[in-house]
Each structure stands twice: as structure tokens, then as C-alpha cells.
Amino acid sequence: SSTTPFFIVNRNDEVIYSANLNEEVTELPPDLVDEIRLAAVEQPAAVLDSVGNNISHSRIIYTKSDYNNWLYVTYLDESEINQALAVTKYGLIVLALILIVGSIFSSYLVAGRFTKPIETLKNSLAFITGSETKKGDDWDFISQGINKIVTENESLQNLYDREKPELKKQFMSNLYRNQVMETELEHKIQQLGFPTTSQSSSAVMLIQIDEYGQREAENKDIFLISINEMVRDIIPNEIRFTPVVLNNEVQVTLLAFDNDDLETNKRSATEYADAIIESLQNYMNLSVSVAFSPFFTHLLEAKDNLERGYQALSYHLLLDKQTIIFYDEIEKTMSVPEISEYPETLEANLLQEIRLGEVDKVKATASELLDTLISSSNLAINVQVALLRLSLNLVQLSQTMNSEFLSEERGIRLYEEILQSHDFVQ
Numbered sequence: 001s002s003t004t005p006f007f008i009v010n011r012n013d014e015v016i017y018s019a020n021l022n023e024e025v026t027e028l029p030p031d032l033v034d035e036i037r038l039a040a041v042e043q044p045a046a047v048l049d050s051v052g053n054n055i056s057h058s059r060i061i062y063t064k065s066d067y068n069n070w071l072y073v074t075y076l077d078e079s080e081i082n083q084a085l086a087v088t089k090y091g092l093i094v095l096a097l098i099l100i101v102g103s104i105f106s107s108y109l110v111a112g113r114f115t116k117p118i119e120t121l122k123n124s125l126a127f128i129t130g131s132e133t134k135k136g137d138d139w140d141f142i143s144q145g146i147n148k149i150v151t152e153n154e155s156l157q158n159l160y161d162r163e164k165p166e167l168k169k170q171f172m173s174n175l176y177r178n179q180v181m182e183t184e185l186e187h188k189i190q191q192l193g194f195p196t197t198s199q200s201s202s203a204v205m206l207i208q209i210d211e212y213g214q215r216e217a218e219n220k221d222i223f224l225i226s227i228n229e230m231v232r233d234i235i236p237n238e239i240r241f242t243p244v245v246l247n248n249e250v251q252v253t254l255l256a257f258d259n260d261d262l263e264t265n266k267r268s269a270t271e272y273a274d275a276i277i278e279s280l281q282n283y284m285n286l287s288v289s290v291a292f293s294p295f296f297t298h299l300l301e302a303k304d305n306l307e308r309g310y311q312a313l314s315y316h317l318l319l320d321k322q323t324i325i326f327y328d329e330i331e332k333t334m335s336v337p338e339i340s341e342y343p344e345t346l347e348a349n350l351l352q353e354i355r356l357g358e359v360d361k362v363k364a365t366a367s368e369l370l371d372t373l374i375s376s377s378n379l380a381i382n383v384q385v386a387l388l389r390l391s392l393n394l395v396q397l398s399q400t401m402n403s404e405f406l407s408e409e410r411g412i413r414l415y416e417e418i419l420q421s422h423d424f425v426q
Helices: 030-042 076-131 139-174 183-194 217-234 260-284 299-317 327-334 344-356 359-374 380-400 408-420
Strands: 008-009 015-019 045-049 060-065 071-076 203-212 243-246 248-258 288-294 324-326
Touching: 008 139, 015 217, 030 045, 030 060, 030 071, 076 248, 139 243, 139 248, 139 299, 183 299, 203 217, 203 260, 203 299, 217 243, 217 248, 217 260, 248 260, 260 288, 260 324, 288 299, 299 324, 299 327, 324 327, 344 359, 344 380, 359 380, 380 408
Parallel strands: 288 324
Antiparallel strands: 008 015, 008 071, 045 060, 060 071, 203 248, 203 288, 243 248
């Protein structure tokens, strides 16, 4: 600076040049030169506190030349230093303020990003649980919400477990009525814990009571429920669906075997049927007959095969009590040989008119149907088979409608009359 005192001292400690002297600094004291020379031995350049009563020039800077051992001494003006550092000081203050504001803003953004999932979770919990969001302890609110959800979930699970048997029965009833969509079939089977049927061969088993053991038939529903429980105990869960009672007449169980060998499956089915018949006879004094539908692979065919099982079960009237009937074994008997066209349309009309109770139409259609059957073949045996088929369908309709218009006793007498008659053909 042009106002800062400056001195040059030679190797003999003589001041050979001075500049910018003022009232406070008029010379370089010899004792200060000695102090500087002594300090220069260890540090060729440094800052020292000056001697004297100077207020503004309280420090000096010295440098020793390695070439000639000269000393270059400059007094420091504190006011100039402070003025020079003022800009830096204010700049540092501004920079510090910027850093503080930036830190606060950054912290706000980071905190907002980290707390956003918590707010979302709080709002979701408030929507699910119906509770109002609370200010203050978010973790306490979230903890309470989660505990409430867990409690409600456990309650729903307990309710589902209690209602699961009824859900299984409802599923089976819908399946037998062909009211289950193919898209939901596998999901329902897994959800309800039924046997996997992807590699299985299934059959519908039907059980009908033959005799009540000298007890009142009015308690049939109680006996059928008991049969249902007996089936649960005898047939393992792994190969059966939930047993149900249909139309308060027949106990029905869908079996699902884990192989596709027909004879092996029929043997297993026969063993279970024998065990059921024997157990019901021994423990409940009930005489029952068991029928099986054809074996099939797709569960959505259960309704059609249930109908075939009914057809097979109706044959128990022609056989002894406590019989086991497979549809495929009596299917040939149910066919009508050498009759080119069995009047199925007339038969369907007759059955529909019976359902609707149209008595006059029933009489007219029945007369036309009988005339057609009797004139359908020149062989009495063929006419007998056709009449037996019609009788079986009428018995099956009677059982489905829970009607007594063709009771079991009447059906047996009708079969006997048809089998004993040989004068159908003129």
C-alpha cells in the first residue's frame, strides 16, 4: 500500500531505504531489527508483533533474502487489512446465509419426499378403516390402523372358515345345475380346497334309500343327512368333493380319482360303495342302492353325468335291494335295438306336460306315444325294451318332482307287467 511504512535493511543491520513514513512510524528501531534478524534464522519470512505504542501499525511482515541476507520489512495497517477483508467477510456471511437457506429448503424437499409414503399410507388407512387422520404422532396412527386391519382380517378369516362348509355345498349345487363358469372353476376348486382334477377321472355317485328298517319314511331328510355324514367318514377327502343331498331324495357325491384307468377306478368305487352299504345296514338299519355315472374328465360335465346317474339309479327297481349300478353296464340295456327311431320328441312332450299338470294333453300324448312304441317293431322283445325305457324315464321324473304319481311300488308292478307280457305285437 502507498501508506504502509517500508524498510530495507542490509546485512549490517543498517537501514538503507525507507518509505511511507508517518507520525506513528518514523524509523525502524534497532532492537526490532535485532528481533527480526533473530527470528529470520528460523523463519526467512513471517509476521511479528511490532514494538512501541503504535495502534494502527501493530504488526510487521519481514522477508530475508537468501542472496545477500537483506531484510525487507513492512508494517501492517490493521484498518487497511480490515477494509480489504470486509468484502470477503460479507461474502462469507452471504454465502453462509445462502447455504443455510438452501439446507433448509433441501431438508424440506427431502423430508416431503420421505414423508409422502407415510402420508399416503395414512390416507389409505383412514379410507380403509374409516378413521380420521390425526395430526401429531403419525406412527401411532399408522400402528393403530394396521392393528385394526389385522383384527378385521382375522375376523373375516374366522367367518370364512365357519362358512366354508356351506360355501362348498353351494358350489356343488351350482356345479350340478351347470351354473359354474369355466373361467372361475379352477380358482374356486383351489380356494375351497377341493381335489385337483387336472389329471383325474371323475364320476358322480348317487345313493337312494331302499328300505327304512320299519321306520317312518317321513324322516327321510334326517336319514339322507346321516348318509351324507357316513360318506364323509368312509371316502377320503383327497378323492371326493363335498357330499350333498339333492331334492331331499338322493345323496350325491362327486368322486375324483387320480388316474384314468377305468377298471381300477370302478374297483375303488365298488369298494367304497360296499363299505357304505354295509355301514348303513349295520349302524342305521338302512337299505340303500348306489349308482355311478359314466367316468368323465371335465367337471363342467357334472350336470349331464348327474342325469345319467339318475337313469342308472332308477334301475334299482328292477334289481335286488342294496345293489351297485354303473351306468356304462346298463347303458346297452337302456338302448332300443331294431327300432329305427325311438319317439324321443313325443316322450319329451309327455314329460313336459306332466311337469305342467296338463292332464288332457298328457292323455292324448301318452296314447299316441304308446301306439307308436307298440307299432315300432315286429319283435315283442324290442317293444318290451322300449316300454321299459319309457317306464324308467317316468320313474325318474316322479322322483325328481318328489311326486307319488308313479311310486316305487307302482313302478315295480309296471316293470313286472311289461316283462311278463308278450302280446304287444299283433
